[in-house]
Amino acid sequence: MQDKVAIITGAGGALGRATALRLGADGFAIGALGRASADLAETAAQLEAEGFPVRMLEVDLRDSDAIEAAVAGTERDFGPVGALINNAAIYPSTPFLEIPLAEYDDVVTVNQRGYFYAAQVAARGMVARRSGAIVNVGSITWHGGWSNLASYVSTKGAAVALTRALARELGEHGIRVNAVSPGAFPTKAEEIQGDAAEYSAHVIEHQALKRRGSDAELAAVVSFLVGPDSSFVTGQTINVDGGWIME
Template sequence: MHQKVAIVTGAGGALGRATALRLGADGFAIGALGRPSDELAETVSQLEAEGVAARMLEADLRDATAIEAAILGTEREFGPVEALVNNAAIYPSTPFLEIGLGEYDDVVTVNQRAYFYAAQVAARGMVVRRSGAIVNIGSITWNGGWSNLASYVSTKGAAVSLTRALARELGEFGIRVNAVSPGAFPTKAEEINGDAAEYSAHVIEHQALKRRGADAELAAVVSFLVGPDSSFVTGQTINVDGGWVMS
């Protein structure tokens, strides 16, 4: 029986898990893609506990062959992939003058090349069916810089640029491509910012909404962008940041 199928990369992380759970609740079978980890297994376990058909796709996003195998394997098991959420990212915190090319290449491979290639593999099937939705997760950091994150910030800007290029090129096939740029959600990523309470106060000071965001609030926007209510929306970037960046 045909069912809606979505793949979420980085599904073991907080935002990836929230997205996978929301899309599962929306009726998608979920391919949870990421490096083997207890967190990824927990995401699949939670999906299955909710009655969602789920598959753990163990793949290092540095490995293009593994990305392709994961997507095609999901299609064989569940059916055509109708939604892809490129969410996985790494974010080493290093002063620009100290970033080695090895570290830079690693960030670009995971945060940029993997987005490109996963979208390419998924889109081949979407083109044949003349429908599909791709969401690339960016970051508000690309709007205004951010110290010690030059590699990460540059790849998040690339995610937005890729979104626009693919929206333009794939639109004639009925494929919609959008981006979501999260603000500072309270995830493990915040460990790079030092004292948690101090950083939380810093975030709230800069936001228009004076509270921290919940993972489910980001997932709700992704749900909108892959669902029928956004059928005439493509090439857009939505900041989900409590009003930190307004542009």
């Protein structure tokens, strides 16, 4: 990468924080983007404690102006953004027949339009420099569907489709676009699944690898996708799920 500056959305979450710490260790200055929260502040504090350059960006992905300001602010502080990791997502658990249209619209705004617009804003600068990498975080749920998560699942499928469309269109400008689809990592998202021990057993039963994954293992794949070792990889989706989904 020519520009060692990365923006990570949803940086207050477990996977976002692990990715921020890994990319910081890789030598990136980090724009840690997320809704104002103690979790986002903790991510920034951990990066600072490690001596990694960080700008904490309190941004709601529903606000397109705030996305533009976050990218511009990061570039003022650190220089051109060379990597964008679209990670933030919301995941209300509601039976399909009961999902209010307002709830669906909200999920699409954050998980789909937010990814689209963050990529568009970041890619404008990348095109001018003919260099950059975008990683969209999907989910293995889009492969087989999960009950009570129709809004979330549909947006994660859209993230993979967006990845392929952008890889095709932006490749001529030297920009690579890939996706990672995490499996069931032990994060706060699992609270919607009910009993933690029972769900963990369910996950391990379905995985080829009979253990739970760690946040750092997902971050390592993102690190690969924004780093020089993946210089000829674009338009791909890597499942990081212990072998739950194989295709």
